[in-house]
Amino acid sequence: MRWAREHPAWTMFAAMVGLLLFLWGMAIPLSLAPAPIGPAAGLFADGTRVTVMLTLVAGSAGIVIGVLAGLGKLSAFLPLRWFCNFYVWLFRGTPLLLQILFIWLVVPQILPESVEISDFACAAIALALNVGAYNTECVRAGILAVPHGQVEAARALGLSPFQTFMDIVLPQSMRVALPALANNLASLVKDSSLAYAISVVELTMVGYRIQAESYQPIPVFLTVATIYLILTTAFTTLTAALESQLDVGRKR
Amino acid sequence: MELKPIIETQDVHKHFGAFHALKGVSATFYEGQVTAILGPSGSGKSTFLRTLNRLEPHDSGSIRVDGIELDDNLKHLDAIRREVGMVFQSFNLFAHMSVLRNLTLAPMRVRKMGRKEAEEKAMALLERVGLKDQALKYPVQLSGGQQQRVAIARALAMDPKVLLFDEPTSALDPEMVNEVLSVMRELAHTGITMLVVTHEMGFAREVADRIIFFDHGAILEDAAPQAFFSNPEHDRARAFLSQVKHGY
Ligand SMILES: Nc1ncnc2c1ncn2[C@@H]1O[C@H](COP(=O)(O)OP(=O)(O)OP(=O)(O)O)[C@@H](O)[C@H]1O
Ligand SMILES: [Mg+2]
Numbered sequence: 001m002r003w004a005r006e007h008p009a010w011t012m013f014a015a016m017v018g019l020l021l022f023l024w025g026m027a028i029p030l031s032l033a034p035a036p037i038g039p040a041a042g043l044f045a046d047g048t049r050v051t052v053m054l055t056l057v058a059g060s061a062g063i064v065i066g067v068l069a070g071l072g073k074l075s076a077f078l079p080l081r082w083f084c085n086f087y088v089w090l091f092r093g094t095p096l097l098l099q100i101l102f103i104w105l106v107v108p109q110i111l112p113e114s115v116e117i118s119d120f121a122c123a124a125i126a127l128a129l130n131v132g133a134y135n136t137e138c139v140r141a142g143i144l145a146v147p148h149g150q151v152e153a154a155r156a157l158g159l160s161p162f163q164t165f166m167d168i169v170l171p172q173s174m175r176v177a178l179p180a181l182a183n184n185l186a187s188l189v190k191d192s193s194l195a196y197a198i199s200v201v202e203l204t205m206v207g208y209r210i211q212a213e214s215y216q217p218i219p220v221f222l223t224v225a226t227i228y229l230i231l232t233t234a235f236t237t238l239t240a241a242l243e244s245q246l247d248v249g250r251k252r
Numbered sequence: 253m254e255l256k257p258i259i260e261t262q263d264v265h266k267h268f269g270a271f272h273a274l275k276g277v278s279a280t281f282y283e284g285q286v287t288a289i290l291g292p293s294g295s296g297k298s299t300f301l302r303t304l305n306r307l308e309p310h311d312s313g314s315i316r317v318d319g320i321e322l323d324d325n326l327k328h329l330d331a332i333r334r335e336v337g338m339v340f341q342s343f344n345l346f347a348h349m350s351v352l353r354n355l356t357l358a359p360m361r362v363r364k365m366g367r368k369e370a371e372e373k374a375m376a377l378l379e380r381v382g383l384k385d386q387a388l389k390y391p392v393q394l395s396g397g398q399q400q401r402v403a404i405a406r407a408l409a410m411d412p413k414v415l416l417f418d419e420p421t422s423a424l425d426p427e428m429v430n431e432v433l434s435v436m437r438e439l440a441h442t443g444i445t446m447l448v449v450t451h452e453m454g455f456a457r458e459v460a461d462r463i464i465f466f467d468h469g470a471i472l473e474d475a476a477p478q479a480f481f482s483n484p485e486h487d488r489a490r491a492f493l494s495q496v497k498h499g500y
Contacts, residue, residue, distance in 0.1 A: 152307055153344035153403075157358035157410060158333040167357060171348050246348070 004241060011241035019234045023049055030223075036214035037223050040206075047206030048227055054120070054192040054202060055235075058127035059185050065128060066135025066181070067170070073140050084136065091133035097194050100126040104198040123195035131188050138180035142173030175246040182239030186232050203227060255282040258414060258445050259304060264313035266299055266469075273299045275469040276313065283413070286446045288456035288477070291466030292492055297449045300466065301416050304447070305336045318413060334362060337407030341419040343399040345391035351378070351402050352387040355409045363410065370409075377405040381435050397428030401435055408439075415439070417448040453496055457481050465489050 004011040026048060030041035037044070072084035091099065104122040111117060146169050154164040174181075193204035207224035211217040259281040266274035273296050281287060289297050302308040304315060306322055306329055315322040317332045346354050355374035359365040365373075378384045381401040383394075391399055400420055407415055420436070421429045433455050440446060440459050450456055456463060456477060463480040465473040467488050473480060484490045 147344075149340060149342055149344035150346060153338075153340065153346070154358075156305055156307060156333060156336075156338040157406070158330060158362040159358060160330075163361050167361065168346055175348065 004237070009241075009245055012238055012245065015234050015238040015241065019052070019231075019238075022230060022234070023052060026227075033223075036210055036216050037219055040210045043206050043210060044203070044223065044227065047201060047203040048231070050120070050201060051189070051192050051203040052231065054124055054127065054195060054200070055185070055189050055231075057124045058131060058192070059188050061124070061128035062131035062135050062184070062188070063181065065132030066139045069132065069136040070139030070143060071165075073136065074143060088133045088136050091130050096126070096130050096191055097197060099130055100194055100198055102126075103129075119195075119198050119200045123192070123198060123200045127188060127192060127195070130191070131184050134184045135177075135181055138177040138184070139173065141180075142175075142177030143169060145176040146172045171246070175243075178239065178243050178246060182236065182243070185239065186235050189232050189235060190228065255285075257281070258283045258318055259447075260314075260316045261304075262314045264300075264303060264315060265311045266296075266303060266308060267311055273469050274303065274310070277469075277471055278313075279464065279471060279474065281414075281445060281447065283445055284443045285462060286440045286460050287448065287462045287464055288460035289447060289449045289464045289466060290451075290453075290456060290492070291472075295466040296469040297466050298418050299469075301338075301418050301447060301449055304414075304416060305333055305338060307338075334410060335413045336416060337410055337412035337414070338416045339400070339403050339407055339418070339420050341422050343391070343396070343403045343423070345399055345403055345406070347391055350388050350390055351383070351394070354391070354402060355406050358406070359409050374405070374409060377408050378402075380408075380438075381405045382431075395428060396424045397431045400424065400428075400432045404432075404435055404439070412444070414445040414447070417446065417450070419449050419451065421450070421452060451496065453481075453493075465492070467492075 023045070027041040027045040030044055031038050033041070069084045069087060072080045073088075075081055075084075100123055103126040104119065107122060107125070108117055150168050150172065151164055154168045155161075159167065192202060195202050196205035196208065199205075203224055207220050211220040214220065257280050259279075261280075262278050264274055264277040265272070277296075277300055289301070291297050299308055303310045304317065304322075310322075318335050320328050320331050322328060322332055345351075346357065349357065352371060352374055355377060356365075356367065356370040359370045359373065360367060375384060375387065378387055381404060383398060383401055383405070386394060386398060386402075391402070394402065404415075404420075417436070421432050424432065429452070433452065436446070436448070436455070437459050448456075448460070458477075460477050463473070463475055463477050464471055465475075465480065465484070465486075465488075467486075472486050473484060473489050475485075480489070481493070484493060
């Protein structure tokens, strides 16, 4: 762990490579396991890939949403501030499952008939909006934590407001916001399981189906739980490494 | 020597809410001139300096820098900020960037300089302030005096015509004051225009060409150092000087 803290870039890289290898190679060791796991190894692997994709897509969109809405909440423009407050209030105050179902049922009705939207996309949108609402608060707190002198120095050097935000405020606020954002991302790995409700075949759904066929819930759910634990641990390692990477400026 | 005006302020006023911080400040600063701005705490020295690059917008009156009117026109503001560098009391180095990156950021972003050229220039400036071996460190790894010298180099990297200093040594431990002052002293001989808010009377007396004494948001005295220090015109200035002499 000490090595990981001292070599954050490599740790990040290793965690990412490990995650990818795990995803692509998972079917091989799993297929050696006895029934009901072995024969269904390919299904587990597919389900894991969907869960990871869902997390990555919704997670990155959620970061962008969080930054935009976090900025919006600090805007001098009152209607924008209202809108962002309303958004956060709405998505933090209602169940995620309800949000997923709502998007799944309502978005296809609003869109023109020619546009088809997949179940996966509906789940990703709902998850992104949900995690984005939680991210908004973290980003806002991070931005407020950047000393005003940093902004003044950048403006005095002639950087535009946009350059000042991108080069100075955002990186420094991320350093503050990262632990909380990482938490949200780790939750997202687990929250993505709710997508099973709209028939997205992610990891939990795969487990449910396999146990329904094999009548052996214990080994199946143990396998599913283990895979989730490996995923959340990999994400946590990744973000912890990123954190110490961003922390270089504060080390003495 | 022919004097060319670089900053001209005319009847500048500034309020913070109901508080009248600048009460009609008019002064002209000339190219190459080193001006020390003195005055008691709260007299408006920082506020005046900060109106000159619009970190504080002024309420009325006019400020012209290198012939450009400082107003709501963003083009004017950009042009002026490119010509005017600032050194802060609390250094304000970018905490998440190495020393080198602190120096190359603005030239690359604002002057669109290439990375290689910007880094060469940065290294030359770091050598000038005696910090060439610290280029890859982060601000927190440096002492206060070193940080302030980096901040001066960062401002110089934009090739400003004017450098504003707001109490550059006030946040430093006493043993580090001199290393910063000697960098400033060298700068003063290069022909760059300097406006220095300071409590370092020795520096003001030796290095400045001109002393401006602020009191209650206005310029009370504007004199050569020799005249100001030996024989100030106003009682307020005299009281200030005797207090400084005993207090510091
Ligand atoms: N942002 C602000 N909001 C409200 N009041 C302010 C603000 N900035 C300065 N002031 C007030 O304006 C007055 C002048 O402040 P300024 O910082 O210019 O003084 P100064 O001469 O630099 O003093 P010092 O030697 O203590 O730095 C002070 O009374 C201060 O309280
Ligand atoms: Mg001040």
